[in-house]
Every structure is written in C-alpha cells, then in structure tokens.
Amino acid sequence: MKIIKEFNKKNFFPTIINFNKKKISIGWKAKKFLSKDIKNTISSIKRFIGISYSEIKKKKINIPYNISENDKKELIFHTSAGEITVSSIIQKFFIYMKKKIEKKFHKSIYGVVITVPAYFNNIQKNIIRKSAELAKLKILRLLNEPTAAAIAYGLEKKRKGIICIYDLGGGTFDISILRISQGIFEVLATNGNPKLGGDDFDYLLAHFLYLKIKNKLKLNYKIFKYLLIIAEKVKIKLSIKKSVKIKFLNYKINCTVTEFNKLINEYINKTLHILKCTLNDAKIKKCDINDVILVGGSTYIPLIRNKIYSFFKIKPLILINPAEVVAKGAGLHANFLFSKNKNTEKSILLLDIIPMSIGIELLGGIMEKMILKNTKIPTEVIKIFTTGKDNQTGFCINIFQGEDKYVKNCKLLSKFKIQRLPLKPAGKIKIIVIFRIDTDGLLSVIVKEKKLNIKHSIKIDTIYQNNNTINIDI
Structure with missing residues (x-):
C-alpha cells in the first residue's frame, strides 16, 4: 500500500477553499488567497463542524468571515459566490478528492474509510457521514484517527502491548489508549479537545510577532492573516532551528525557539493533563505503556516530543511520518474491510469505544x-x-x-x-x-x-x- 501524491505532487492538501464569483479553488490553489481574499477563503473547517452560531458568539471566537445560521441552526458562510454551509464545504472537499483519485486510476472509488477525531460527538460524525454520502462516497467505516494510527503500526510492525496515541494536528487534539494483541485492537479509553491544535500556536505566534514591531501598525484582519501565514512558516522552521529571522513589510523580526516554547507551553500542559485523565479512565499507569505513537503535524515540534519523553520515559514512535500515519492506517483498514481473503478477515478485530456519554x-x-x-x-x-x-x-x-x-x-x-x-x-x-x-x-x-x-x-x-x-x- 502506498500514499498517492496527486495533490500538487504532494501526498496531502490543505483544507482551504476560496469562493470567487467565477470559480472555486481548493487546497494548494486556494492557499494563495489566504492573505489576498480573507473573507472568501475559509480554512480550518474542522473547527466549525458541529458548532452553532450561538456558541461562536458565546465564546467570542474572533473570525474574519461573514457568518450566520439557517433554520436548522447550521452555520452559513456568506461569500462572493453566495451562501454555503459547513457540510456543503466538506462535501466539496470530498468531491475534489474523489475526482482527482478517479482520474488518476481511471476507476470509480468503491468505498472509503473516513477518519475522524476520536473526540468527535454524534453530531460531528453525522456531518462527515452525510457530506460523504452527498458526494456519492460509500462509507465502509468512520474510524477514529488515533485508532487508524495504531492499525498502521500494529499491522506492519506486529507490536503487542498497551499503546498510547498522542494526536495533535492543526485543529484538534486526541489521546487514545489501546491494547494490541494478535490482530485485536481494543480501545481502552479516549479523550481530547476538538478546539486545540497547531492553529492555536500560529495564532499566539502571530500576535507575538506583531508585538515585536516597534512602530506598531494598526492591526486588521488582512495584516493578521498575513502574520498567521508567516507564523506557520516560522513554527515549522523552529522545529529544526534555534532562531528564525523574518521580514514583514519593512520590519525585520527575530524569533527564538525559547520564545516560541514559552508561548505554547500552557497548551502543551493542557494536552498532558488530558493525557493523565485518559490513563486514569483506562485504569492504566504510565509505566504500563509499551509504546507512544505520535500523530499529526504539530508533533514535529521538539518541545512536544521532549515533554512526551519526560512523561513516559519512552522515546515516541516516529517510524511512520506523523502526518501520514492516520491515512496509512485507514488504507490498511479499508483493504481489510474490502478484502475477500479469509485469512485477512481473521487477522484483525477492532474493538472501539464511544468517546462521550x-x-x-x-x-x-x-x-x-x-x-x-x-x-x-x-x-x-x-x-x-x-x-x-x-x-x-x-x-x-x-x-x-x-x-x-x-x-x-x-x-x-x-x-x-x-x-x-x-x-x-x-x-x-x-x-x-x-x-x-x-x-x-x-x-x-x-x-x-x-x-x-x-x-x-x-x-x-x-x-x-x-x-x-x-x-x-x-
């Protein structure tokens, strides 16, 4: 099994969509509009799944989009191309991927395994399910992302024991504790925060970079969106460098890894608190954990890897690219569900759990x-x-x-x-x-x-x- 590189010669694409009167751009083509056309370029759509307009107002979420809701309490984005709901945006992502893959292989997609954050509630899962069905995709399984990661390692590396999956992506955070033995994947406990991720790090860093400008500009959505794009690049570079120098308009700004770590430390500690609660729910001590799997692009950050190592005294597994491990596990599980080989059918049993009461x-x-x-x-x-x-x-x-x-x-x-x-x-x-x-x-x-x-x-x-x-x- 391999991960195809069909999206801008890469094996993934950013979930960004731009709505223009003439055309709709998705993924890498839409990314260039992030700072040019802010109100019509929607990113981090995962964070809007299952959230109501009243929740946005209650939590005072600061977003640049023009949003309202329909009679079903579903969020509506008002764009230059017209009104569009969250579920319709997700549907467009599914259609885009479906067309790309079918064009490459000259075959129709039989079915899909769709991965979702482990801590998604029933409403959020239903949005994903309905959007996929409207995109004419046959859903073989909705699979929790951490479970998919464990399948990727469990099947290929034949590992046994109790596994902790620490999943920190751009928009969400999940922890899952699994017991793996002889092809049986038993989820013991799961927990998380659907509104904590790398996007928060970018937000903090963008504000920090702005404060470094001596003669401050008046902050508006356009400047801040541009700063967010720079912040993401700085964050990535600080994973391999001790300091990064950037040029923003006519200003030169320097940011060190120490400053960045100080900014995000509170968020990382929140993930560790959730981790402790999950271990307690699973009735497992940290010394019982045999392996720790890192999932999600945010786990490239050295501070996270160091804190995980300090907590468990185990070197986290990164044998499979953290940004690809979920997709790989989902692909393996899809193959299992589709396969007619009787030996394969007996080789895996997935025992999942409900994340919320x-x-x-x-x-x-x-x-x-x-x-x-x-x-x-x-x-x-x-x-x-x-x-x-x-x-x-x-x-x-x-x-x-x-x-x-x-x-x-x-x-x-x-x-x-x-x-x-x-x-x-x-x-x-x-x-x-x-x-x-x-x-x-x-x-x-x-x-x-x-x-x-x-x-x-x-x-x-x-x-x-x-x-x-x-x-x-x-």
Missing part, C-alpha cells in the same frame, strides 16, 4: 447517563418509560451527549415526543426505549410498546443542535 434529561435539567463514555461499541441500552399521571397522553425524551451533571452544559442531540397514548391509569403504559450505537459510534433509537404491538426506529441524524422535536404517535 449519551443520556437523557431528568427533572431539574439533570443529565442521566444511559451509555457511559469508553463503553465498547456496538452497544445498546434499554430504558423503560411509563406514565406518571392518570390519562397521560404523552411525554418528551431529550437526548444529550456530554459528561457534565447538567444538560445545559452538554450537547443536545435530539428531542422525542411520545404522543397520543391511550387513556389509562398512571404506570399502566410502559414504553421501551432502546438506545443503540453502531460500529461508527452513531446513535439510533428504537421505541416499542409491547401490548399495542408498536415499534418505531429512528436514526439520530441531526446535523446541528436544534429545537425541532420528532413526534412519535403511539
């Missing part, structure tokens, strides 16, 4: 967890609901995902309204609700009433949190 709202806004985080998937849980009053004709079930005690701090996945119940005394009607999670971590709900011989099956395919309620007539 799923529960329902109780009186007082309390979150009752139905399926706990780190539960092996596929799985299902049965809950019996009954009427609390005489002649009660219905009730609501609000489903959330998260770890907090209160639903207000969790993510609303869906609302169900059981209605038109027959008039009976309290407690006489019993509704069986089955919460089922498939191998991709996607949730569906089955509602049953035995005596009335009624059964409803509903996939939770909500793309964004909304106030729409699914009515189930009994």
Whole structure:
C-alpha cells in the first residue's frame, strides 16, 4: 500500500477553499488567497463542524468571515459566490478528492474509510457521514484517527502491548489508549479537545510577532492573516532551528525557539493533563505503556516530543511520518474491510469505544447517563418509560451527549415526543426505549410498546443542535 501524491505532487492538501464569483479553488490553489481574499477563503473547517452560531458568539471566537445560521441552526458562510454551509464545504472537499483519485486510476472509488477525531460527538460524525454520502462516497467505516494510527503500526510492525496515541494536528487534539494483541485492537479509553491544535500556536505566534514591531501598525484582519501565514512558516522552521529571522513589510523580526516554547507551553500542559485523565479512565499507569505513537503535524515540534519523553520515559514512535500515519492506517483498514481473503478477515478485530456519554434529561435539567463514555461499541441500552399521571397522553425524551451533571452544559442531540397514548391509569403504559450505537459510534433509537404491538426506529441524524422535536404517535 502506498500514499498517492496527486495533490500538487504532494501526498496531502490543505483544507482551504476560496469562493470567487467565477470559480472555486481548493487546497494548494486556494492557499494563495489566504492573505489576498480573507473573507472568501475559509480554512480550518474542522473547527466549525458541529458548532452553532450561538456558541461562536458565546465564546467570542474572533473570525474574519461573514457568518450566520439557517433554520436548522447550521452555520452559513456568506461569500462572493453566495451562501454555503459547513457540510456543503466538506462535501466539496470530498468531491475534489474523489475526482482527482478517479482520474488518476481511471476507476470509480468503491468505498472509503473516513477518519475522524476520536473526540468527535454524534453530531460531528453525522456531518462527515452525510457530506460523504452527498458526494456519492460509500462509507465502509468512520474510524477514529488515533485508532487508524495504531492499525498502521500494529499491522506492519506486529507490536503487542498497551499503546498510547498522542494526536495533535492543526485543529484538534486526541489521546487514545489501546491494547494490541494478535490482530485485536481494543480501545481502552479516549479523550481530547476538538478546539486545540497547531492553529492555536500560529495564532499566539502571530500576535507575538506583531508585538515585536516597534512602530506598531494598526492591526486588521488582512495584516493578521498575513502574520498567521508567516507564523506557520516560522513554527515549522523552529522545529529544526534555534532562531528564525523574518521580514514583514519593512520590519525585520527575530524569533527564538525559547520564545516560541514559552508561548505554547500552557497548551502543551493542557494536552498532558488530558493525557493523565485518559490513563486514569483506562485504569492504566504510565509505566504500563509499551509504546507512544505520535500523530499529526504539530508533533514535529521538539518541545512536544521532549515533554512526551519526560512523561513516559519512552522515546515516541516516529517510524511512520506523523502526518501520514492516520491515512496509512485507514488504507490498511479499508483493504481489510474490502478484502475477500479469509485469512485477512481473521487477522484483525477492532474493538472501539464511544468517546462521550449519551443520556437523557431528568427533572431539574439533570443529565442521566444511559451509555457511559469508553463503553465498547456496538452497544445498546434499554430504558423503560411509563406514565406518571392518570390519562397521560404523552411525554418528551431529550437526548444529550456530554459528561457534565447538567444538560445545559452538554450537547443536545435530539428531542422525542411520545404522543397520543391511550387513556389509562398512571404506570399502566410502559414504553421501551432502546438506545443503540453502531460500529461508527452513531446513535439510533428504537421505541416499542409491547401490548399495542408498536415499534418505531429512528436514526439520530441531526446535523446541528436544534429545537425541532420528532413526534412519535403511539
């Protein structure tokens, strides 16, 4: 298996898209517009997946784009080429890749394994799934990125033991603890932060470079975007140099690796805190870890590698390029899923988990967890609901995902309204609700009433949190 170099003679492309009235540019062609056409050039789209407009306003996220939301609470970018949603942008990336690869091999793509951050919630995974389906891609599996990395090493290097995957990319951070033995990949625990990554380092460094200019210019989006592009280049160079000199407009700026490390140290410590929590969830001590796999372009930073080594006293694995290891693992897993070779089919078993708890709202806004985080998937849980009053004709079930005690701090996945119940005394009607999670971590709900011989099956395919309620007539 090999990684193809079909995108600007490279084996990857930046998820950047520019919307012009005449044409849409993607990847390397779009990158040149980052400083020229800021409002119409969208980057780091992964960070906008599953986030609502109210969350952006609440967290006061400073972005240069003109954004609103539609009636489904989905983010809309207003560009010179018109309005476009987050899911539509992702769809365009999928179509672009599909066309490139099919043109190279003169064959249609049979199916795909799509990797996602381990800490993506049900809504975020559904956005990816729906965008791929609209791009006419058959999804073989949604695979967690750290798990894909472990597959790349586990299959090729025949390693056994307990593995820690430290995955720090441009937009997200994930930690996964896996046990690997004789082709079985068992995920013990996963955790992360979907809004922490190399983009944050660029942001800090861009501000730092601006402060170094003695006669300061007035900072605007255009200047800051230009500084962000420079900051990314400086960050990469500081992985191999102790200091970097740059020229910005008429200013000469020097930045040392010591200064850069000081800037990002707090973020790296946050990742180590998440790492400790994940080890605790897995009921594993750091001395039990046999190998540490580094994933993501940000792990090239020497400070990160040094801190990981200091924490585990193990030299991290970088035998496979950290920027390619996820793609390689996904390719191997796709080959396994597609292969008709019986020996291959028996050679791997993937036991994944749900990254965040799923529960329902109780009186007082309390979150009752139905399926706990780190539960092996596929799985299902049965809950019996009954009427609390005489002649009660219905009730609501609000489903959330998260770890907090209160639903207000969790993510609303869906609302169900059981209605038109027959008039009976309290407690006489019993509704069986089955919460089922498939191998991709996607949730569906089955509602049953035995005596009335009624059964409803509903996939939770909500793309964004909304106030729409699914009515189930009994």
